[in-house]
Amino acid sequence: METSKPAMLELQGIHKSFGSVDVLKGISAQIAKGELLTFVGPSGCGKTTLLRIVGGFTSATSGRVILDGEDISNLPPNMRNTKMVFQSYALFPHMTVAKNVGFGLKLQKWPQKKIETRVEELLALVHLEGLGHRSIDRLSGGQQQRVALARALALEPKVLLLDEPLSNLDANLRVVMREEIRNIQERLQVTTIFVTHDQYEAMSISDRLLVLHQGVIQQIGSPVDIYERPANEFIAGFVGYVNFLEGQVDSVQNGCDSVWISTEFGRVELDHHQKDIAKGDNVLMVIRPETVTLSPWNGDESQNSFHGTVQSQMYAGNLAKYTVKFGQKEMVIDHYNPMGSRKYGKSEKVKVTIPRNVHVLKRKTD
Ligand SMILES: Nc1ncnc2c1ncn2[C@@H]1O[C@H](COP(=O)(O)OP(=O)(O)OP(=O)(O)O)[C@@H](O)[C@H]1O
Ligand SMILES: [Mg+2]
Incomplete structure (x- = not known):
């Protein structure tokens, strides 16, 4: 079931092979503007690979990625207007929180004063007010996650890509950060792809889930569709007992x-x-x-x-x-x-x- 809102991102027949292994076997999907779609499925099913293809970090064997009507399949990551938060956060450890968050703005040659204002705004958004001068290695895991999110949002990407963003956090903090990510995403209405292998996390954060298994989409649908109207035996057994x-x-x-x-x-x-x-x-x-x-x-x-x-x-x-x-x-x-x-x-x-x-x-x- 596709949503009726206009598509911000469209995946058209994405195939990806590593040597003789076909990891993705024709993935087609549309993601609406402002939607949070989760790629979910067992470990090794190709979630990160598909996300990296959207972000331009891995090239598809065939198929196209269309962003807001433009074919971006052959553009490098920095030309795509997508931003990825990696599982490891990939923060610059030798820089302060403010420098990390403002990094992309500096590359875009924003004036210093404007960078400072924007960084303040972003730190407030992720509840890190007053921590701009802190160095990264003096932050907790949850705080680092917030910095990575603020940095990714700095230039208002059209699509935010989050690869297992909560996997380094303990169970309680996962729930807090999950709700915060969802709040921020809804407030900014930023189109987001969230990757997780945790079915419950996917159910609780998503507008829709894209469930991957054996290289194909098993079902795309809302949490209610997935639980109450599973498309097949795999999906029926995927969330909860049956x-x-x-x-x-x-x-x-x-x-x-x-x-x-x-x-x-x-x-x-x-x-x-x-x-x-x-x-x-x-x-x-x-x-x-x-x-x-x-x-x-x-x-x-x-x-x-x-x-x-x-x-x-x-x-x-x-x-x-x-x-x-x-x-x-x-x-x-x-x-x-x-x-x-x-x-x-x-x-x-x-x-x-x-x-x-x-x-x-x-x-x-x-
Ligand atoms: N660069 C690569 N070279 C060869 N094989 C790769 C490469 N990257 C990924 N793969 C293989 O492709 C498959 C999908 O990997 P991917 O990382 O996309 O899975 P995933 O769904 O993100 O898994 P996880 O939940 O464990 O993160 C795996 O079998 C993996 O071993
Ligand atoms: Mg992965």
Whole structure:
């Protein structure tokens, strides 16, 4: 799904090989003005390579990079109007904070007074007021991250490129800096590509995620699209836990908007919101643990319910987690906010009810 805003950046059929290894196999995407798009995927899937191609630090084997309507594929990094913050920050350790932040402005021959004013403005933006005279080696990791961000923003690039900007920070600081980067990005409306291998970080900071795996885009979409409407099995398992349940479509009732699926444990009726699903299809239901309801076993066969036995249970206050076994299959069920409600013990017989709005993946027939 592409956004309706005009594209600030467009990637057209990007391929990249290192020797005989095809790392990127035809990446096409549009990034809207003011959008924060995350490249996310497992280690080694090509995120940094793709970001470096956008920034001009690596050349694509084929394909084009279009920035604000202009083909920049063959321009060097300093001619691109993009700015990259490297994972290592790449700050100049022998210079002060102010000199680092004002470095690009000096290269552009800005007058000294104007540089000072702009640097002050940028330091305020990243909450480093008063630290301009500090040397880089006397800053914490989080402060260095802020300097790198301020330096990248100094010349108002059209696209900001951030490669794993939070990976050197401890867990608490990661969350603080993530929110700050998002705040600054939204305030300045700067089009941004953020690279991370952390799915949760990607979900929480992005307008949209571009999920890379095996050299291709598995899905581009909002956090809601990725979680609630995954395009395939890889994406379904990419964020959060998922119970997969195989079945076959028995019938599709367009009139009452229902689809019936038979499974080895019984029949389920789902909302028919996916028009690509037809009678006879082999499907995989994507059942999130927190969407399933658990109730006492009563032996009645009711709609979308299966009877099973609690295999294990864990109580963590805000969450009760159960593993329920049916035949050879296990299903993980998360019951949030279990305070005051019925708890189930190991070996207890229970009824598990699947919601009607389960997302369904069509299995490929080869
Ligand atoms: N200059 C290079 N020469 C040869 N192979 C390379 C080069 N740069 C990257 N690769 C290979 O390309 C693949 C993608 O690398 P890349 O650094 O883009 O991955 P990544 O998704 O950023 O991974 P990570 O999450 O670990 O940072 C890897 O298999 C890597 O070994
Ligand atoms: Mg990388």
